[in-house]
Amino acid sequence: MASERPLLDASPDAPSPLPPASSLLPPPQREPPLRAERLAFSVDIPDPFIPSSHRDHQPDPSASQREPQEGDESRAVFVGESSGAFVGNSIRTAKYSVLTFLPRNLFEQFRRLSYVYFLAITVLNQLPQVAVFGRGASVLPLAFVLFVTAVKDAYEDFRRHRSDRQENNRLAAVLAPGTAREFSPKKWKHIRVGDVVRVASSETLPADMVLLATSDSTGVAHVQTLNLDGETNLKTRYAKQETQLRFSQDGSIGGVLHCERPNRNIYGFQANLEIDGKRVSLGPSNIVLRGCELKNTTWAIGVVVYTGKETKVMLNSSGAPSKRSRLETQLNRETVILSIMLIGMCTTASVLAGIWLLNHRGDLEFTQFFREKDYTTGKNYNYYGMGMQIFITFLMAVIVYQVIIPISLYISMELVRLGQAYFMGADKDLYDESSRSKFQCRALNINEDLGQVKYVFSDKTGTLTENKMEFQCASIRGVDYSSGKDTDGYSVVVDDLIWTPKMEVRTDPQLLKLLRGGGTDEERMLFLEFFLALAACNTIVPLVLDTRDPKQKLIDYQGESPDEQALVYAAASYGIVLVERTSGYVVIDVLGERRRFDILGLHEFDSDRKRMSVIVGCPDKTVKLYVKGADSSLFGITKKSLELDIVRATEAHLHTYSSLGLRTLVVGMRELSRPEFEEWQLAYENASTAVLGRGNLLRSVAANIESSVHILGATGIEDKLQDGVPEAIESLRQADIKVWILTGDKQETAISIGYSCKLLTNDMTQIVINNNSKESCRKSLEEALATTKKLRITSSIGMLSPELASESAGITLALIIDGNSLVYILETELQEELFKVARECSVVLCCRVAPLQKAGIVALIKNRTDDMTLAIGDGANDVSMIQMADVGVGISGQEGRQAVMASDFSMGQFRFLLPLLLVHGHWNYQRMSYMILYNFYKNATFVLVLFWYVLYTAFTLTTAITEWSSLLYTVLYTSLPTIVVGILDKDLSKATLLAYPKLYGSGQRDEKYNVNLFILNMLEALWQSLVVFYMPYFAYRQSTIDMSSLGDLWALAPVIVVNMQLATDIFRWNWIIHAFVWGTIAATTICLFVIDSIWILPGYGAIFHIMGTGLFWLLLLIIAVAAMVPHFVIKAFAEYFTPSDIQIAREMEKVDDVNQGKRSEIL
């Protein structure tokens, strides 16, 4: 982001290019912005302390770190000549075509291992020897699941196709070859590399293009990158003077452009253009990317360099890496147990079958129900000998018992998550009124992880704070001016129009007086320099907006850094108003006097230097270097000996500011002598035209010139806390969630923010690790460990003697560690020590950390514990951390949308974490856990019923239940209620969950899904299957009962029983749940009616017969009751003797309801 700051045009014959337009004022006419209000509050840039280079690397370090290496091919583009050598500009986001849909979609679906299992079973069933189910019936469940998914995919792909088609068929004005300025419309998909395209205002760019010329005489174009990274602020791009001039003179274009190969780095571009025998260097500020919109610029002309899928936007559209939820991972363990059960059952059945065959081997030929020989052929009929027979039985058993691994579970889970996502999105408590942003579930497979979080890693700026910067204090030459008062605001007069800065900043009256001539000239000069530095040393672009009053104009400072905006607004309020910025100069209204400063060079902010600087040619022909940056960085390059007292005073002020929680910057200046300037200029030109290693060269040039700086002063900018942050953090801590703050800010600022958001309290013992070498880090860590041990011993003594307990329990530890130390700790053996210390601390604050360190800290916890980690942040610098954590939450706030794009969930405010975790997370976890266990249980019940029957069929895998019923059992008879319950049921109300954050602990302790619960469920399944099977067995033994009738009973009874089980576990019965639970039983009965009305099936009429007998109904009743008694008793006793907190809270809730007389909700 920072890298797109304008580079000085550095063609050899134009050392300080003058703008081609002769008059300086008025500024070039711009298109009146159509929707200025919307642009107005869109200011995004991350913390200036965070190295931009790191920031750029986050989405994909490997791809973006790549600077062109020696030998790397570069791409040669002949301007104006379409080249067919590169990919076309048509894009294709759709995955499938009509032809490839079936194979590819199936391939995608079968990447899920369980589907392969089900497919294998289905295939197995097609073998005539093993066929248990009819061919059609056996394919049904898998086909159903595949079909539902395929329809979903097809619909999504259809939408992508449609948008692709629209996109590809859009028209763009392309320069007709061999002509000048004759642009003809051409479809986007026909655009090729080398084409010259003309784009008008508010049009979208069809491909990545290097700007050649724009309507602005200085070659400026503004683009909005909303579609690219979601940021709504305008970014400035420049056409090179050479091409701009050429085009404006005779409309001609030409030249050869050498650029790097396509890569993913949105913020990097290196190329050079050979034109008229000159080599012009091009950087990221010269390229406009596909998907951006041209704004505030009448037209722009560019040459296409990357097309279609090679454009940066397409290369970046791979999406976030997919994560798997904890429950889904744990579920695999249970699946393995079930597989073992399955194998056990199959082995039992086949061994018993073998024994039976062995015992009857002499009778098989004459036994009426077996008759192994077919006398017409004289061969055995479907009999392959003992061994083979046992093997076949085994395979058949696998087919019959396959449902013990629930096929419908995976699709149920997806549907449940979809429903949960809907309700999270619809929740009014997650809706941010101020930014009108809804909660978004971007990853659909980790909803339930929200209920198990133990660590929250939070960014500070923009996450805990609003990232709306407000200038609060200034310290100039060692004097503090921070008693700001509201003023009328300052405006300048341009062409009889009054231009007013959009935002007013409170000003210090004394300082104002001094500026307006209250002090000596020398003093005044210094003050002016201070504010000039603020106004000039940045990348802010002033936009002039219309107001209702035609005489009034508003100046809106657009820029990527909120800090810089705050500084420029502050300078404006003191009367130093930035009026115009082009690539070559700025116009600043200095207390009513318009002055033009040439920007001769700009050294971007980077993480090593932690400062930026501009070289300015002043109207009085002097050349000055203005520099601003972090205090540590600036004090290192000052002439300390000369102005020791000022430095000291400033340092003292900085300390005060940062302990107030303000973000501080130090501003400095240096006057350059002619030789110094010329020396610099030469180096700068060389560096900025280099194609290879340009970044490093520029950095070293900057480091050379940025020395012997005079300290002008320092600024303090307030970054306000978001609403409800202290309360949210308090609740999170009550919920036993450890909150870590990872910030790029300084230690003092971080600590003060820590206090203001109640993370740190006065009764905490702080352990500060702030070292510059590995050895000292080791020592501090050891000391810290010793401290924690000591505390632990006292607290364990306290446990023994109750009177001490309360005392020691009150002592909590807070670890404060800075990025410098982390450099020596992370990725070394000291990590382990840090982990030990950090685990003992209830609060951890990391300051001055780089983005990759953030990810490193998350990894520190994630790799060493089973604890669920959540990272929340809003900026590009948080992307790595968000992707590293188990759950990544993006704040859709001020710093653009990279964080949101990388996140799993996005929302508007930090405080929404509370309802998200404590309420929805809790619900999701509870529901999903129950649903998984229930699915295992219900299928096991059914399979065990099938298994018991096999013991009475000479172990031949006959199912009394019709094959249709046994296949429909999982997909239809029992799946819908669990999905609905998984979406709608709530164990506790939102109010209760928020009132008692500790209730969240059930998810952290895996209380709702663990092996014990699984075993309990399996035992219940065992009991219920015994009841379901043996009640009818004993009742109908020695009777005329036929297979189909009994089969119908055995199909209906488990459906009733498992639904009863569900019914006893449902917490809240609203009408939807009622409808689905009872409706399912009714639907099952109807299905049985339908199946038994098909005359071709052996069971024709069976259900009607058996339902006509009293015995059937009495049996159903006793099965339902006897099957449920143990579950009910266990539940009743468990709730009575060892009630969980959730249970107790639910009872309280119920009593509350009764007290409030909510009639509808009374039992």
Add this chain to the structure above:
Amino acid sequence: MEEASTSASGKTAAHGRQRAFPPARSGVFYRFTQQNLPAWKPAMTPGCVITIFLVIGVTFVPVGLVCLHASNHVAEIVHRYDIDCVPNAYKRNKQAYIKNSSISKNCTQEVKVKYHMRAPIYVYYELDNFYQNHRRYVKSRSDKQLRYGQKHTDSSCGPIERNDGLPVVPCGLIAWSLFNDTYGFTRGSTEVKVNRKNISWKSDQESKFGKDVYPFNFQNGSLIGGGRLDPDLPLSEQEDLIVWMRTAALPQFRKLYGVIEEDLHVDETIIMHIENNYNTYSFGGKKSLILTTSSWLGGKNDFLGYAYLGTGSLSLFLTILFALIHVKNPRPHNDSNYLSWNRLNSNS
């Protein structure tokens, strides 16, 4: 950048665009979106638990008694004859006896009526250890052929599909193994009539077995499995076959043979004239003849009654147990101090 987001987020986003958020803050739909629909919240309070068990106990015990009563009123005569009917000379080699068609299979057995048996008295034959639910067996039939005749003979009938190249009607192992023992009854010198009509399901006669499908080429193979069929009767009227082809669920099963429509009196001696044709000796099966009355609950079976009694008394026991626990050791309800973290604090 739609492709960068997952499908679902795309959906929710689309949703958001169409509809102004938040929706009207009232109405059922709003309550639905906020997951706040009116709901019944059952809780297992001791009172509730005690009531439920009490209700179960109070209803199930009487139901169990009624069931037992019904079962006790069923008079049943079970007589196993497969061993008794083998002449002593063949006791050691029953197979030789049954396979030898020259030996008369007639056999007379006597039973004494112990209770008064009111008509209708059902005559069943019971087979044991006969797996009518064996996979090979169950599959070996063609419902199409049974209804539409020999043109629809298919391979599902194997190994009894064709004989001498001609289709067998009815085909398949089930039909082939048709039970063919016959029974007659006399008391004193008078014959007791057995009504052999309407012993099968109406639905089977009407829809499963064709009215114009006649047995063809049946039991002509080298191995005879069981009974023969009258080739002049359509399948829909071959009630023994229809009954036989409703395959039994369990290896011990009864099939209806006929109905005696007169009362049998206490201490009467009934002579059973059995034609013992069916070979159960090859696989160690058992054959019995059963005369039984019936109740509303069906035949004689005490199990259901005991099951109800057992469940009912267990429930009553649980009711008492729970009531005792509740009285002796009441647990606080609706007390926030009872929450684990509060308990922890108050303990220390």
